[in-house]
Amino acid sequence: TDGKHVVFRITETRETTLVHEFLSNYKGVLISDFYPGYDSVMCKQQKCWAHLIRDINDDLWSEPFNTEFEAFILEVKNLIMPIFDDIEKYGLKKIHLNKFNKSVKNFYKNNIIDRDYTSELTIKYQKRFQHYKESLFTFLEYDSIPWNNNMAERAIRQLAIQRKISGTFFEHSAPQYLELLGIAQTCRFQNKSFLKFLISEKKDIDEFKATKRLNISMMSGPGERSEVNDNIP
Numbered sequence: 620t621d622g623k624h625v626v627f628r629i630t631e632t633r634e635t636t637l638v639h640e641f642l643s644n645y646k647g648v649l650i651s652d653f654y655p656g657y658d659s660v661m662c663k664q665q666k667c668w669a670h671l672i673r674d675i676n677d678d679l680w681s682e683p684f685n686t687e688f689e690a691f692i693l694e695v696k697n698l699i700m701p702i703f704d705d706i707e708k709y710g711l712k713k714i715h716l717n718k719f720n721k722s723v724k725n726f727y728k729n730n731i732i733d734r735d736y737t738s739e740l741t742i743k744y745q746k747r748f749q750h751y752k753e754s755l756f757t758f759l760e761y762d763s764i765p766w767n768n769n770m771a772e773r774a775i776r777q778l779a780i781q782r783k784i785s786g787t788f789f790e791h792s793a794p795q796y797l798e799l800l801g802i803a804q805t806c807r808f809q810n811k812s813f814l815k816f817l818i819s820e821k822k823d824i825d826e827f828k829a830t831k832r833l834n835i836s837m838m839s840g841p842g843e844r845s846e847v848n849d850n851i852p
Contacts, residue, residue: 620770620771620804620808621647622770622808623805623808623809623825624805624808624824625800625801625804625805625808626801627775627798627800627801628797629793629794629797634656635655635659638656638657638660639659639660642660642662645660645662646662647662647663648662648663648664648665648757648764649662649663649664649665650664650665650666650667650764650765650767650768650770650771651664651665651666651667651768651771652666652667653666653667653670653671653751663754663757663761664753664754664757665754665755665757665758665764665765665766666751666754667766667767668755668766668767669766669767669768669769670767670768671747671755675692675695675744678740678744679692682738682740685738685740685741687736687738688738688740688741688744691730691736691741691744692744694726694729694730695726698722698723698726701719701722702716702719702722702759702766703766705719706766711758711763711764711765711766712762713759713761713762716758716759717759717760719756719759720756720759723756723759730745730748731745731748731749731752732749777800777804802816802824805824806824809824811824811827
């Protein structure tokens with residue numbers, strides 16, 4: 620999703636071939652979780668801090684007495700919280716976020732590069748921060764690039780709910796369901812009524828102009844007229 624459009628693709632496995640084919644000519648910024656298949660996509664990337672923070676919290680709970688890891692995460696917190704505070708105040712504007720590049724550089728100098736840690740957990744995150752150095756802070760360089768992939772998570776939430784209800788998808792019906800879900804979520808992201816779009820018989824959601832009220836007149840029988848006047852959300 621790009622925030623206005625939602626597209627679903629289904630494959631038998633989560634292999635990287637589809638990712639590279641689908642994004643082969645993409646020139647924007649790819650915002651994603653830490654699935655390794657995205658790492659080699661040839662475009663600017665922003666990794667999701669929400670996923671990273673969740674992983675950190677899980678590991679903190681698993682090793683509550685790991686003082687080295689706790690000290691390391693405190694440095695991460697001291698780096699990222701002022702950035703989040705500025706985003707809260709000013710939004711995702713590079714004119715306000717560029718100043719944090721110096722803090723990022725100092726963080727890597729003092730906590731990542733050539734640091735000797737003894738805890739396996741701390742070393743794991745040291746390597747993770749080193750590996751994703753170029754894609755953890757892309758949002759500091761461009762306007763309107765989020766630090767998380769919550770938008771994509773919102774887009775697939777309905778799919779996750781449906782899988783939980785159904786348990787699985789049948790091969791013959793999944794493509795049709797995903798196509799319909801993509802249309803529904805695109806309408807949602809553009810604040811347009813999915814039902815109104817279907818009734819309109821239009822083909823392009825971008826060009827579809829939703830009205831506040833829907834008036835449908837249809838013949839119910841000879842000489843009879845049935846009118847539906849409904850405010851569809």
